[in-house]
Amino acid sequence: MSDSNTTDFTNPSTFILLGIPGLEAAHIWISIPFFAMYTIAVLGNFTILFIVKKEPSLHGPMFYFLSMLAITDLVMSTSTLPKMLSIFWFNSREISFSACLTQMYFVHCFSSMESGVLVAMAFDRYVAICHPLRHSTILTNSVVAKIVLAVVLRSGILALPYPLLVRWWPNCRTNIIPHYYCGHIAVVKLACADIRISSYYGLFHLLSVIGMDVFFITVSYTQILRAIFRLPTKDAQLKTFGTCISHLCAISALYIPDLFSSLIQRFGHNVSLHFLILITSVYQLVPPIIHPIIYGVRTKHIRGRVLQLFTHKET
Template identity: 75%
Template sequence: MTDSNTTNFTNPSTFILLGISGLEAALVWISIPFCAMYAITILGNFTILFIVKREPSLHRPMFYFLCMLAVTDLVLSTSIAPKTLSNFWFNSREINFSACLTQMYFIHCFAVMESGIFVAMALDRYVAICHPLRHFTILTNPVVAKMGLAIVLRGSMLILPYPFLARQRPYCRTNIIPHTHCEHMAVVKLACADIRVSNYYGLFVVFYVLGLDVFFIAVSYIQILRAIFSLPTKDSRVKTFGTCGSHVCAILTFYLSALFSSLTYRFGQNVALYFHVLMANVYLLVPPMLNPIIYGVRTKQIRDRLLWLFTHKGT
């Protein structure tokens, strides 16, 4: 393996995922919360999908978007968790070059899709609160389907240059990736060529997606807040804003962790490498785990249906 790490090559057959460098002695303990987060993600998001599918009253735009979010979270977490856990438990560090680029594509593609879904959910809340009588005439099933298609196409096309640019670079120094998964910048930094195009394009995607999506979400919630504060009673204001509470919590969890992880990896040269890697994993594992919990606890229709299922099975 040592020879392959020092021999010149332009397309390595495999990369070596180093894991969390500096915390090797604690990997078994770190794997416990990682495994728990992944298990909760799988259970929680499949539960959301099951409940929405079984309950006809939940076949509405808000819950369609929630199902899109659940599917996105399942793919996003599954893109990294199994390989990361096999690295921790079985020291399975090798990953095929093409598989690495595929993993890179899926991670970033579905992260962009998740951001787009949050915008769609903010739009749904805006229409539901500011134009309640026209909610179901504006957000019809065909409109929701077109929004979902637009979200998928945007994520797919924006991230497509990532693996193509990475594949064209010569890798002549090492094939060791100091990470648990094939994160975009972690891979391209191994190239022995000018990576400014990849770096600049990656920054463009980060600020384009975060900037544009956060702007649309902010505009939606400004209008929502204006509508809420115009309501006549405090109880009606609290009740109406409560319908947005779960969405706000999910947005903050996703965007804050995404922004912190991306900027730390690019500009935090004085931050320990293991912290970079841990933050990247937190960004990809924590929001998919928390989303079904947040929506399941705070969304009355899902909470009531879940309680009904448990009580019904118990009778």
């Protein structure tokens, strides 16, 4: 019997997702705010994409990067939230092994991509403020395409080891995952092997992606602030800095929950499991909701187009 069990778990065909362990009785109630937030995220990001596509005046580097951010947010939230809701509503806890690895890859790939897009947007702000007369010649369509390709390739390649390592480790304990999606750490903890390589790679990925991106964003804003302080009047300084507010809010919406989530998961050994899972879910939902709201409110062209859409609907 033991040999049979070991064989079953070594190559599991399915995993069982528990949702939020300890809060099973409240799953239906928890699903209500999550469904509302997911709906807002989907509608908000699709609205951004629709407006940028339809409005010729928005066909520029900043809005190309914003469209990529919207796509990334949509994939990030859609890769986990529908499965969470199916667990909460229909008790659909099973996920195939290949679907689990695919979900894991998408989560890590697009979270890195989101960070990379924010770096690209920081570079756009740097060129727009420090070299305004050369903005259109520096950030040509071909340069923007190369930046987008670099962000996609970096994210796709660096996320590959996560599912590959999971496939490598033998599973001989259980196929039950105490989470609502296939997170890398939650899955590798099921392995009956020394998983330090997975832990080290997770730390390397975090430092190389987030650390590098924060460094480049910091360098960009150091140059931006130097250029702003050289402007002759306070009004000019405030007006120029105001063009960066949306991007700074987007950065905060991504990195602050990410940092808090990472610290809690690595050092919060006495924190309850359901609290850790709720923190993770907030991290995955906050940026997709906040980003379209920030740019919808702060960007005059997008705000005007949204109001125009609603005005036409009413008339």
